[in-house]
Amino acid sequence: MGPTLDFLTLLPYVSELLKGLTTTVILTLVTTLTGLALAVAVAYLRVNAQPWVRWGLGGYVELTRNTPFIVQLFFIFFGLPGLGIKIDAITAAFIAMTLNLAAYSAEILRAGISATAKGQLEAGRALGMTTLQSYRHVVLVPAFARVYPALISQSIIVMLGSAVVSQISVFDLTYAANFIQSRNFRSFEVYLLITLVYLLLAFGMRRSFMLVGKRVFAYQQGEQR
Amino acid sequence: MIEFTLWDILRNLLLATRWTIVLSLIAFVGGATVGLLLTFMRLSSNRWLQRLTSLYVDLFQGTPLLMQLFLIFFGAAAMGHPISAWLAASIALTLFISAFLCDIWRGCLEAVAKGQWHASRVLGMNYFQTMRHVILPQALRLSIPPTVGFSVQVIKGTALASIIGFVELTKAGTMLNNATFEPFTIFALVALLYFALCYPLSCYARYLEKKLYDAGLR
Numbered sequence: 001m002g003p004t005l006d007f008l009t010l011l012p013y014v015s016e017l018l019k020g021l022t023t024t025v026i027l028t029l030v031t032t033l034t035g036l037a038l039a040v041a042v043a044y045l046r047v048n049a050q051p052w053v054r055w056g057l058g059g060y061v062e063l064t065r066n067t068p069f070i071v072q073l074f075f076i077f078f079g080l081p082g083l084g085i086k087i088d089a090i091t092a093a094f095i096a097m098t099l100n101l102a103a104y105s106a107e108i109l110r111a112g113i114s115a116t117a118k119g120q121l122e123a124g125r126a127l128g129m130t131t132l133q134s135y136r137h138v139v140l141v142p143a144f145a146r147v148y149p150a151l152i153s154q155s156i157i158v159m160l161g162s163a164v165v166s167q168i169s170v171f172d173l174t175y176a177a178n179f180i181q182s183r184n185f186r187s188f189e190v191y192l193l194i195t196l197v198y199l200l201l202a203f204g205m206r207r208s209f210m211l212v213g214k215r216v217f218a219y220q221q222g223e224q225r
Numbered sequence: 226m227i228e229f230t231l232w233d234i235l236r237n238l239l240l241a242t243r244w245t246i247v248l249s250l251i252a253f254v255g256g257a258t259v260g261l262l263l264t265f266m267r268l269s270s271n272r273w274l275q276r277l278t279s280l281y282v283d284l285f286q287g288t289p290l291l292m293q294l295f296l297i298f299f300g301a302a303a304m305g306h307p308i309s310a311w312l313a314a315s316i317a318l319t320l321f322i323s324a325f326l327c328d329i330w331r332g333c334l335e336a337v338a339k340g341q342w343h344a345s346r347v348l349g350m351n352y353f354q355t356m357r358h359v360i361l362p363q364a365l366r367l368s369i370p371p372t373v374g375f376s377v378q379v380i381k382g383t384a385l386a387s388i389i390g391f392v393e394l395t396k397a398g399t400m401l402n403n404a405t406f407e408p409f410t411i412f413a414l415v416a417l418l419y420f421a422l423c424y425p426l427s428c429y430a431r432y433l434e435k436k437l438y439d440a441g442l443r
Contacts, residue, residue: 066377066423067416068384071395075412078402082409156287163289167388174291187299195292202287 007189013180020176021197023090027172028159028205031094035101035158036151040140042106043113057106064103070164072096077168093165093172101158108150112143145217152209156202163198173197229405235414241397242418248383248393251315253376256322263327268334278327285324291385293317298389314386322379329375333368334360370437374430377423384419394418 010017046057064072077092087095116139124134144151166175177194181187267278285293298313308316337360345355387396398415402408 062424062427063416063420066381066427067419068381068395070384070387071398071412071416071419074395074399074408075416078408079412080409082407160287160289163291164385164388174289177292177295181299186303188296188303191292191295191299195288195296198289198292199284199287 005189005192006186007193009184009186010180010189010193013176013183016176016179017173017193017197019171020173020194023171023175024159024162024173024201027090027093027097027162027165027170028155028201031097031101031158031162032155034094034098035155036105038098038102039105039109042102043109044135044140046106046110047113060099061103061106064100065107069096069100069161070167072100073164073168089165089168089170092168093162093170097158097162097165100161101155104154104157105151108147108154109143112147113139115146116143141217145213148209148213148217152206152213155209156205159205160198160202227404229401229407231410234401234405234407234411237401238394238397238411238414238418241392241394242422244391245380245383245393245419245422248311248314248318248386248391249376249380252318252322252383253379255315255319256326256379259319259323260326260330263323264330264334267327267331282324282328285321286328290317290321290382291388293321294385294389310386310389310391313389314383314391318379318382318386321382322375325375325378326372329371330364330368333364333371336367337363367437370430370433373426373433377426377430380422380426381419 042057042061046054046061049057073092073096076096077087077089080087080092120138121134124138125131127134129137162172163174166172166178169175171179173194177190181190184190263278263281266274267282269275294313294317297317298308298310301308301313341359341363342355345359350358383393384395386393387399390396392400394415398411402411405411
């Protein structure tokens with residue numbers, strides 16, 4: 001095979017590409033939401049829960065941050081069935097991505113939360129808010145606004161990392177690429193195209209996150225630096 | 226059929242850990258070298274060099290490492306020059322890491338107050354003298370904690386080399402699993418070995434960060 005590129009050979013595989021794209025997009029959307037929600041819970045509990053809960057969550061965060069995503073994925077998909085917990089590939093991918101994003105985001109959020117002065121929380125209580133209300137309005141939302149850019153980047157990193165779920169046979173973009181190149185033997189063209197799609201996804205994600213942030217944190221703008 | 230004891234599994238995993246460490250070292254040294262070059266390109270006064278470097282960083286940060294690995298590994302083969310998984314992984318990781326290090330280091334150089342540039346110029350120092358005696362010593366101090374922290378990402382990144390068939394820790398894990406059918410034990414051990422490599426580095430990075438913070442530099 002000479003070094004000529006031929007992208008037309010990809011045309012018959014549009015439906016595979018779309019299927020892979022759909023899986024990657026849905027997986028990313030869902031895990032971003034679940035991951036960030038879990039991160040809020042973890043960040044809250046790591047400060048406010050019983051010592052043993054804090055210790056356990058600390059262990060989860062450190063284990064997740066210091067092992068490769070692919071090993072976490074393999075452990076959940078191949079390892080857990082060894083204990084009698086059977087899960088299909090897409091669920092394993094969903095769990096692994098959620099846990100991964102949550103561990104990193106919880107650390108990011110913790111930094112944002114610790115930047116809130118303690119007196120503010122007490123001021124909220126003094127104004128008659130309940131503990132949860134003042135936590136939400138005084139601590140959580142400003143913390144979120146403060147670390148929002150870092151959370152965007154982390155969500156994008158998880159989306160890009162999701163290319164690995166193809167290894168447990170989830171039909172995502174990368175799986176589509178592997179599938180197509182095994183049929184038409186045009187590996188370079190396929191991977192180049194898929195890489196470009198990931199790049200566009202990352203770009204689109206950053207853009208839409210920023211649009212959402214502008215609306216949601218509109219009244220926080222003054223506080224942000 | 227050969228019986229595998231727990232010790233056999235652990236021993237084989239430990240042997241494979243060597244290659245994870247070696248690949249991490251190669252990738253880090255390569256990435257740091259290219260990254261340093263990129264950092265200075267990014268800070269040069271030539272606008273085209275700046276743009277080119279930004280584009281490079283955006284491209285490598287905006288695409289999956291796995292795709293970069295595939296493009297290099299399969300791309301080289303498609304162009305008629307097949308390369309080993311070793312070389313492909315080293316090149317891909319070097320490029321990937323250099324993009325991140327360039328970003329980190331540029332931030333550190335820019336964190337040194339702008340006024341110091343002006344002050345040095347007023348004192349009659351030229352660009353290189355300012356860089357060498359004023360900016361770099363300070364930026365270097367700032368850059369060590371995030372660089373140590375990033376080395377954890379390097380080690381974790383090498384796990385993807387398993388997908389193109391390079392036998393390091395993760396690949397050894399999947400191979401052993403195929404032979405023993407003890408996925409829980411094996412992948413738990415693999416995870417723990419990565420943890421043993423990465424956690425000390427994470428702690429060290431945090432310690433350095435705290436030291437800088439206490440010194441009032443952050």
